[in-house]
Amino acid sequence: MKTMKCDLCEVTAEGETFEEWMEALKPHYKEAHSDVMKAHEGTPEEMKAHMGKWMADNKTRFDAAA
Numbered sequence: 001m002k003t004m005k006c007d008l009c010e011v012t013a014e015g016e017t018f019e020e021w022m023e024a025l026k027p028h029y030k031e032a033h034s035d036v037m038k039a040h041e042g043t044p045e046e047m048k049a050h051m052g053k054w055m056a057d058n059k060t061r062f063d064a065a066a
Contacts (some may be wrong), residue, residue, distance in 0.1 A: 002065050007058060008033050018062045022055075 003014045003019060010033070011028050015021030040050045 002062065002066055007032075007061070011014060015062075017060050019059060021062055022058070 001014055001015050001016055002021060003012050006025060006028060009032065011025075011032065013021055013024035013028065015024050042050075043049060
C-alpha cells in the first residue's frame with residue numbers, strides 16, 4: 001500500500017495500485033481543486049491531451065514512490 005500526496009497540496013491518499021490511488025484521490029480533487037480542473041477546459045482533444053499528460057506524470061510519481 002502506498003500513501004502519496006496530492007500533486008497540488010498536502011492531502012494524502014492510499015492505494016495498492018495507481019488506479020486505486022487515483023480513485024481514492026478523486027473526491028478530494030473534485031472538491032478542493034475543481035478550479036484547476038476548469039482551468040484546463042478546451043476542445044475535447046485538448047482536454048484529452050492534458051488529462052493524458054497529467055495521468056502519465058502522476059503514474060510516474062506513483063511508480064517511483066517507495
